[in-house]
Amino acid sequence: MKVTFLGTGTSQGVPVIGCTCEVCRSVDYRDKRLRVSVHLQVEGKSFIIDSGPDFRQQVLRERIRTLDALIFTHEHKDHTAGLDDIRAYNFSQNKDMPLYGEERVLEQLKREFAYIFSGIQYPGIPRVQLHPITETPFEIDGVLFRPIRVKHYKLPVLGYRVGDFTYITDANHIPEEEMDKIRGSKVVVLNALRQEPHISHFSLQEAVDLLTDLAPERGYLTHISHLLGPHREVEPTLPEFIRLAYDGLQFEV
Template sequence: MKIRFLGTGTSQGIPVIGSNHPVCLSTNPKDKRLRVSVLIEIDSNTYVIDCGPDFRQQMLRHDVKQLDAVLFTHEHNDHVVGLDDVRPFSHKQGEVTIYAQERVIVDLKKRFAYVFQEKDRYPGAPKIMVNEVGTAVFKLGNLEVTPIQVLHGKLPILGYRIKDFVYITDAKTIADTELEKLKNVEVLVVNALRREPHHSHFNLSEALAFIEKVKPTKAYLTHISHLMGFHEEVEKELPKNVFLAYDNLTITL
């Protein structure tokens, strides 16, 4: 299984428009972050978790030719607004499969009404096959996927476990019952917004405490804002098995 980090930034990305913050002015490519998403390649299939406003750029950057499914964590703009840009895959494949909670599907059908309408459907719109998921294990072909419910502030959202890889973003709290799903994880990806506390995201200390509780072999931090600091400086402070993810990083399990 190959995992590529398409984007590792928070909702505004880095650099932030109009910002003179030192991190936004950095020339280090690792300090430049598109909106958060990962590409997973396994058994000749290609899956994406979330498709935000940078989705088109991310697909072109990585020369992605095939998209077998999109798994959505939740409905916030930086995670879903790239849905229309699955059109080239739809035109080539016939349809693109998505997986999301019922609430998220309802939201997508409002935002992208022209995509889902059945009568007088615009012929250029992408064709989408919708699959509703909850907290039960579901199948991507022969692959088992375990949804992990976390709270983004008060909003219930999903992380996903595929084999020994877990991807969680936008988390603030997680119930002990859901922690059971994270046993014996090899690679854990989890959000760490900044150093200061935030009402709906892990900050750095909360993310590190969560990693210590889960005890993965390796952990990667994502959904990072410019307020976290420079990539190279933050990395020096982290435990030996914890790393800052960065755009275009590829790991193999």
């Protein structure tokens, strides 16, 4: 499996509009973070988890020419706002785009993108197939996805394990029974918003502690805000097996 981080930033991205902090003024490309999303190439298939506002820019940058399905972690705008841009794949692949998400998430998409689901099918609108999922493992084109239930403050969110890769974003609590589903993953991605505690996201130390407990071969941190600090300063403070993800980072699992 080949994994590409399409975006590693929080809901405002980095730099933040109007901010003049050290991180937002940084010229280090690793401190330029689009909204969080990841691309998986596995068994000849192409999947993206979450389509935030930067979706078009991300898939153009990575030259992702085919997409077999779009999978959602939850319904917040920084994870769904780019849905309209799947139209290009509708045209090039001549098929509807499969969308996978919990029933609650799919209902929110119907409200946010009402024109897609209205009775009047205006020419050129996105064409989609909705696939409701639960916490039960499911397959897409023969590839097994194992949902991981986490909490984003009070909102239930799904992470996913695909083979030896686990991806979790927008969480501040993982129940022990869900931790057991993650254990044994070779690579675990976890959100780490900032240095200080936050009501709905893991802080840097909380994420490091969780990854240390899980003990994967490699851990990556994502959904990072400008409050975490410059990449070049933060990464050397981390355990050797944990790295800060950055936009465009690729690796094999």
